[in-house]
Amino acid sequence: xxxxxxxxxxxxxxxxxxxxxxxxxxxxxxxxxxxxxxxxxxxxxxxxxxxxxxxxxxxxxxxxxxxxxxxxxxxxxxxxxxxxxxxxxxxxxxxxxxxxxxxxxxxxxxxxxxxxxxxxxxxxxxxxxxxxxxxxxxxxxxxxxxxxxxxxxxxxxxxxxxxxxxxxxxxxxxxxxxxxxxxxxxxxxxxxxxxxxxxxxxxxxxxxxxxxxxxxxxxxxxxxxxxxxxxxxxxxxxxxxxxxxxxxxxxxxxxxxxxxxxxxxxxxxxxxxxxxxxxxxxxxxxxxxxxxxxxxxxxxxxxx
Numbered sequence: 355x356x357x358x359x360x361x362x363x364x365x366x367x368x369x370x371x372x373x374x375x376x377x378x379x380x381x382x383x384x385x386x387x388x389x390x391x392x393x394x395x396x397x398x399x400x401x402x403x404x405x406x407x408x409x410x411x412x413x414x415x416x417x418x419x420x421x422x423x424x425x426x427x428x429x430x431x432x433x434x435x436x437x438x439x440x441x442x443x444x445x446x447x448x449x450x451x452x453x454x455x456x457x458x459x460x461x462x463x464x465x466x467x468x469x470x471x472x473x474x475x476x477x478x479x480x481x482x483x484x485x486x487x488x489x490x491x492x493x494x495x496x497x498x499x500x501x502x503x504x505x506x507x508x509x510x511x512x513x514x515x516x517x518x519x520x521x522x523x524x525x526x527x528x529x530x531x532x533x534x535x536x537x538x539x540x541x542x543x544x545x546x547x548x549x550x551x552x553x554x555x556x557x558x559x560x561x562x563x564x565x566x567x568x569x570x571x572x573x574x575x576x577x578x579x580x581x582x583x584x585x586x587x588x589x590x591x592x593x594x595x596x597x598x599x600x601x602x603x604x605x606x607x608x609x610x611x612x613x614x615x616x617x618x619x620x621x622x623x624x625x626x627x628x629x630x631x632x633x634x635x636x637x638x639x640x641x642x643x644x645x646x647x648x649x650x651x652x653x654x655x656x657x658x
Contacts, residue, residue, distance in 0.1 A: 357572035369595040390458035395465040416441040420525040426532030439484040516547040538600040558654040616654035624649035
């Protein structure tokens with residue numbers, strides 16, 4: 355619990371001013387990139403690639419010429435770049451700040467180039483295409499060069515607003531471990547905007563991490579330790595702006611998407627052992643499955 359509390363205190367300190375926030379992001383990009391290059395491609399990234407490619411294949415979600423929008427594209431544009439290796443689609447990358455890491459990007463995709471034939475289920479034509487694109491991408495000198503090669507559009511909006519995108523613009527809107535960072539109060543409007551920018555018949559595919567992000571600094575703490583704390587205590591002692599997460603639970607996520615007018619097509623709730631934690635009173639109405647839900651994968655569609 356000491357590491358958990360120390361992480362909470364440090365992240366609150368980094369959140370106190372624009373200057374400390376900028377320093378946090380600079381530090382995170384510098385140290386984070388070095389760590390990612392040193393550790394190499396994590397197995398979970400390969401799992402994410404396999405899952406997304408299989409899902410898009412099964413749902414026919416990335417047809418030639420389709421326009422896609424990735425929310426919170428992060429350090430590496432992992433999902434978007436993987437999709438683009440195998441599909442002739444146009445992808446817009448959207449984020450709230452620039453935390454791109456070209457060195458880590460190249461390290462991860464260099465490793466993907468090495469293991470792709472064994473790890474990904476693709477035919478010979480797809481593999482040859484992907485390897486050729488990767489050779490060009492890995493020779494690029496900047497992200498701008500990468501975007502030109504892959505046809506990406508990279509866009510930043512510090513407010514996290516999708517208002518720049520026209521109605522009915524995209525065939526697919528997707529994200530991985532991003533929506534949990536959207537401000538809780540803004541979430542209904544944000545998901546309504548996801549629906550707005552989708553074309554009729556378009557798909558919304560999201561993986562949401564419901565774990566306690568502070569617990570990732572302390573392996574001895576429950577992965578959903580935040581369930582102990584009422585909102586007032588959480589905001590005062592633990593919530594921060596540089597690694598904010600909204601603590602929204604599975605039933606609330608399903609309701610937010612329903613209220614936005616998106617139709618649920620598929621759901622996968624991945625449970626975790628959360629230990630014998632004392633759940634604070636306002637969350638005791640959640641059943642055991644919802645309390646233990648650690649990862650939520652949702653596919654919705656916009657009615658034609």
